Amino acid sequence: MGGVVAEWMGYRNTFYLTGAILLANGLMILLVVKEGEESREVGTSMRVGEFFSGVWRVASSKAVLPALALLLLVQGSTVAFNPVVPGFILELSPGASAGSLTGLGFGLLNMASAVSALAVVQVVDRWGVRRIMVWSGAASCLIFMSAVLLESSWQLVALMGAVGVTSGAMLSGANTVASASVSSGQYGRVFGAVQSASSMAWGLGPLMGGGLAAGVSNEAAFVASAGLVLGAVVLAGRADRLDSALNK
Numbered sequence: 001m002g003g004v005v006a007e008w009m010g011y012r013n014t015f016y017l018t019g020a021i022l023l024a025n026g027l028m029i030l031l032v033v034k035e036g037e038e039s040r041e042v043g044t045s046m047r048v049g050e051f052f053s054g055v056w057r058v059a060s061s062k063a064v065l066p067a068l069a070l071l072l073l074v075q076g077s078t079v080a081f082n083p084v085v086p087g088f089i090l091e092l093s094p095g096a097s098a099g100s101l102t103g104l105g106f107g108l109l110n111m112a113s114a115v116s117a118l119a120v121v122q123v124v125d126r127w128g129v130r131r132i133m134v135w136s137g138a139a140s141c142l143i144f145m146s147a148v149l150l151e152s153s154w155q156l157v158a159l160m161g162a163v164g165v166t167s168g169a170m171l172s173g174a175n176t177v178a179s180a181s182v183s184s185g186q187y188g189r190v191f192g193a194v195q196s197a198s199s200m201a202w203g204l205g206p207l208m209g210g211g212l213a214a215g216v217s218n219e220a221a222f223v224a225s226a227g228l229v230l231g232a233v234v235l236a237g238r239a240d241r242l243d244s245a246l247n248k
Helices: 002-009 011-032 037-045 048-059 065-079 082-092 098-127 129-149 153-180 184-215 218-238 241-246
Strands: none
Touching: 065 129, 065 153, 065 184, 065 218, 082 098, 082 153, 082 184, 082 218, 098 129, 098 153, 129 153, 129 218, 153 184, 184 218
């Protein structure tokens, strides 16, 4: 939607649209979501220092740390190539509608990721997190490496959709392990640690991908994403705690 708005109404209006969506989300939470009294009491009684020290204890535990490392690597791989997509589209298909195709590609990526994550939840107990992450990671490596063979912008859009399938499976598995590794009373802390890992990936991934695209080529950003996923596959294959966390 953002790409279409940018081409039809100008890039500035995409920021207005984003602000309006965020405002609507905030109003919806304010008016619809109800928070229990118990949550308020806990929130007001805990000091800021205690909260961050609790998050650190959870994040650095042997049960949660592998899941956070996987999240960092997988999320980083899915955003490392983000800055190069519009330029890569124009390189593959000069004169193409880069804004619309970029929006379509990321839309497919995120929708495919959502569907894949839902599917993983249904089979994770039967197949195991490690198997899911290793096989989906191996497939993701091949998909990223195929970027060097692309000949048209539509092939790039299709590649992004395929990345969504594999990354959704891996991210869902890592999130499942992270939440299953702690008691219900520590969910807030582990979700804070998960968000921190995700934010680090969003900050470092595009920086790395954009630098490689500027210094080497657009394809180099996708090769770097393949390297990050390969690291996640190796880590998943060696982390004995992935499946044990779900069976404790």
